[in-house]
Amino acid sequence: MEGMSDPLDLLDLDSLLTDDEKAIRAAARQVCADAVDPYVMQWYEQGDLPAARELAREFGKVGLLGMHLEGYGCAGLGSVDYGLACLELEASDSGIRSLVSVQGSLAMFAIWRFGSEDHKQEWLPRMAAGEAIGCFGLTEPDHGSDPASMRARARRDGEDWVINGSKTWITNGSIADVAVVWANAGEEHGGIRGFVVPTRTRGFTAHKIHHKMSLRASVTSELTFEDLRLPADAVLPDVRGLKGPLACLSEARYGIVWGSLGAARSSLDAARRYSKERVQFDRPIGGFQLTQAKLAAMATELQLGQLLALHLGRRKDTVGLRPEQVSVGKYNNVTKALEICRTARTILGANGVSGEWPVMRHANNLESVLTYEGTVEMHTLVIGQALTGESAFR
C-alpha cells in the first residue's frame, strides 16, 4: 500500500466500510461539527443543554433519531450505520450521544418494538423528526443493577392504569414529551409492564438533577408518579416482564460500544496534535519515547475497539447478538476508551484539565458511560456467567 497512514486509522479500517456507510458517517460528523462542537463546552460548563429542542430538530432533519428503525419516518439503516453515527456524536460529547441514544434506542425502540399501532403512529414520526423528545424510566433511586426489584407500581382501576413510584437518572427527563415508564403491575397483569406516558399527564413530574460532574451537557432528571392515571391503551401490549426493558438496554448498549470510541478518538487526536506542537527540552514532546508509548497504546486500543464494534455490528445485522456479546463490547470499549482519555490528559499536562481541550470533558463523561446501561461490573459478571454457566449475582 502506498501513501501515508491516517493517524486515526492506522489499520485502514475504513476499507471495511461501504461508501454508503462512509457517507452516513460524514453526514453525522457534519451536523455535529456545525450544531454541537462550537457550543458544547459552554453547555458543559453551564451544566445544561438549553438547545436540546433545536438540536433534536437538527438531528431529526438528518435522520439521526431512530435511524436504525424501519418505517414511521425513521431512516431504516443498518447497525453499522447507527454505530458510526454514535461514534461521531460521542466524538463531540457523550451527553449529546446520550440524547440520541435515549431517544432512538430506548424510547423509540420500546414503542417501535412493543407498542400498539396507535402508539407508533402517534409518537414515532414526531420523535424521528425531533419534534417530540422521549425518555425511558427504568432505574429507581434504590434499584439500579437489579431492576426486577423495582418499587414503581401500576394497578388497575376499572379500565385505567394508576402508577405510583419514582425513577432517577433519567436522560432527557425534564425535556421529554413522552416517557416510556416501566412499573410492576403484579403477577396477574404480567409483572413488569411498560407504559407510554405523555409527560403532561397529571401526576407526572420531572426534576432536573443538578451538580453532576459528568455528562454535564445532558439533561438528567428524577421522575415521580403520583396517582398517575393512564387509559387502558397506554400499556405496551406486546411485552411482559423484564425482557422488555432489557431488550431496549441491549440496543442502547450496542450504541455505546461504538460511541465510547468517539470520545477516545477525539482525545487521541487532541493528544497527538498537542504532542507535535508542545516543545519541551527543545523538542516536541511527541519525540519522547514515553509519549510515543502512550500514543501507540492509545491508537492500538482504539483500532482494536473499532474492529470489535464493527464485528458486533455486522453480526447484529445478519444473525443477531447474544447479550454477553454486547457485554464484551461495552466492557472492553468503555474501559479502554476511558483509559485512552485519561492517558491523553497526561500528554496534555495542565492543559489537559482545561476546557479549551476536550479530553477532560470526555474522560469525565465516560465515568458515567462506564456505569450506565449496565455497570462495568454487571457486564463482567454477564461474561463470567457465559463462561462458567454460574450466575455470580442472582
Added chain:
Amino acid sequence: MNIVVCVKYVPDAQSDRSFRDSDRTVDRDGVDGLLSELDEYAVEEALKIVEAAGEGEVTVLTVGPEAAANAIKKALQMGADRGVHVEDEAIHGSDAAATSLVLAEAVRKATGGTPELVMTGMSSTDGVMGVVPAMLAERLGLPQVTYASELTVGEGTVTIRRDGDTASETIEASLPALVSVTDQINEPRYPSFKGIMAAKKKPVEQWGLADLGIDTSQVGLDAAWTSVVSVTKRPPRAQGQIVADEGDGGSRLAEFLAGQKFI
C-alpha cells in the same frame, strides 16, 4: 420548473494542492476532491425553488474526470433528481471558454434544447475565475443575472438582488435565464440519511464529447486560449517583526502601519 445546476468537482482546499510538472494542470492525484462549496448554494437554491413550486426537477451537471461523479452524488444526496456527467479524456486541461462550450451543449442535450433556468455558483473554489456563468449564458443565448444574494421566481421572470460595495441592485430577467448565486443566498442543507440512500437510485447519465457533437480539437489543453507558463510555489510566510516596547511602542507601531500604507 426544471432547473439545471452546473457544479464542479474541486480538490479539497484543506489539503495541500499542487500542479502537475508535466503540463502544469491541477494535480488531482493524492488530493481528496469534493463538490465545490460555492456550488452547494446553487444546488440548495434550486431545490428550494422546486420544493416551493411543488413541481419540476433539478438536474445536476458536471464536466470532469471519473471522480467528479462524487460531486454529482453529493448533490443527489442533498435532493437533486438526476445527474449528468460529461467525461472525456480530451477535456483535460480545458480553459473556461472550452468548459462553457461543453456545459452549453450538455445543457441543451439535457433539456431538449430549451432550458428553463440554469444555475451556477459564483465561481469555483479552485480556479476562482468566475467567468464560466457569463460564457455559458452567452453560448446558450440566455439573459445572465449573476452574483445573486436573493432570488425570486415570478411569472416568466426571475428577480435577483446583487449586493455591491456601494449599492444593492435588484435585477429582473425574463425566463429562461442563467443565474449565478453567492454564498449569502442561503444555508445549504446537509444530505440526510434518507437522501443518501435515495441518491443511489437516482439516474446519472454519462456523456462523452461525441454524444454532444463536440470535436476534440475544440477543447483540452491544446485548444486553450491561455496557458500556464510556469508555476512557483509561494514562499513560506516570513516571521513577523517583533517590536519591543521601550516607551516608544505606540509611535513605532504607527510608523509600521503607515509604512505599509495601512493608515
